Amino acid sequence: MPLIDTHAHLDFYTETATDRDEVLRRAYAAGVETILAIGIGEGPATMHQALEIAGAASGPGMPAVYASVGIHPQEAASATDEALERLEGLAVQERCVAIGEIGLDYYHLENPVIPVQKEAFVAQMLIARELRKPIVIHCRTSELATPQAKAKFGAADAWEDLLELITEHWTPTGLGGIMHCFSGTVEQAERSLEAGFYLSFAGNLTYPKSVPIRDAALAAPADRILVETDAPFLAPIPLRGQRNEPALMVHTAAVLAELRGISPEELAEITTANFGRLFSIPT
Numbered sequence: 001m002p003l004i005d006t007h008a009h010l011d012f013y014t015e016t017a018t019d020r021d022e023v024l025r026r027a028y029a030a031g032v033e034t035i036l037a038i039g040i041g042e043g044p045a046t047m048h049q050a051l052e053i054a055g056a057a058s059g060p061g062m063p064a065v066y067a068s069v070g071i072h073p074q075e076a077a078s079a080t081d082e083a084l085e086r087l088e089g090l091a092v093q094e095r096c097v098a099i100g101e102i103g104l105d106y107y108h109l110e111n112p113v114i115p116v117q118k119e120a121f122v123a124q125m126l127i128a129r130e131l132r133k134p135i136v137i138h139c140r141t142s143e144l145a146t147p148q149a150k151a152k153f154g155a156a157d158a159w160e161d162l163l164e165l166i167t168e169h170w171t172p173t174g175l176g177g178i179m180h181c182f183s184g185t186v187e188q189a190e191r192s193l194e195a196g197f198y199l200s201f202a203g204n205l206t207y208p209k210s211v212p213i214r215d216a217a218l219a220a221p222a223d224r225i226l227v228e229t230d231a232p233f234l235a236p237i238p239l240r241g242q243r244n245e246p247a248l249m250v251h252t253a254a255v256l257a258e259l260r261g262i263s264p265e266e267l268a269e270i271t272t273a274n275f276g277r278l279f280s281i282p283t
Helices: 019-029 047-057 075-080 081-091 114-131 149-151 157-169 186-194 211-219 244-258 264-279
Strands: 003-006 033-037 064-068 094-107 135-140 177-181 197-201 225-227
Touching: 003 186, 003 264, 019 157, 019 244, 033 047, 033 244, 047 064, 064 081, 075 094, 075 114, 081 094, 081 114, 081 177, 094 114, 094 157, 094 177, 114 135, 135 211, 157 186, 157 211, 186 197, 186 211, 186 225, 197 211, 211 244, 225 244, 225 264, 244 264
Parallel strands: 003 033, 033 064, 064 094, 094 135, 135 177, 177 197, 197 225
Antiparallel strands: none
16 A cells, blocks of 8 residues: 655755656655645745646656645745735645645744734635635744744744634634644644644654654544655654655654554555545545
8 A cells, every 4th residue: 555745845856957756756666656745935936836846747656746835934924915815826726735834833033923923824724714725734832942032932832822723713614634743742632633633743753752742643543644754854763864755754654553553554554545535635
């Protein structure tokens, strides 16, 4: 049973003219036959790139590629009316199956202030609601941030703020979505599940200190789990620190399967079915 990488930044593979094609062929050879390319680019001006890749990637030995489109919270100040109108125009394209990654990020000092992040997040949820597309969520707290970032964002809790906005603006739609690179606690996982989300686990699941993430991965119901790379970031053990790519997702999938006491084949079957259900895509 083939695997699905539910979160990869394919537009980053530009080291050579054939870099991306080589990455995609290695993915297919490793059993990763479908990829969701995340369309945030380096900001609204380049968020179309994932859709272009999804439209171009085809043929024998190549995975099927779908795309999202969104404005990352670190680019929230760029979520102008014009940018949001452009996002909506991209999102209606056939290969676009989600809006994202969107959300809140209180980790980096240079990120926009909280009200700006919240406004951009809500605006994109409203577009997704109008277009009836699931959302892909990014949430990063300030717990491990620099003292300067902690001072900027204060006592605000990104998870609390995120779930409050989701409860108000998203859960009533029944459309659901993905908590990308889930890195929260069991309690945050439960609240995410109650809000209608799937939990997607990335390479950090394999890291020795990621006990809370593994606890959440074990507790999550089988029909609400997904696997991703967040490539080119978060390469799993035994390749931590290297450039990540979709082919390496087999390591994360193997750890998740072992954690849950099932075979890698069964995990692939479960997560493939979950992806198809969420996005109404035949798998």
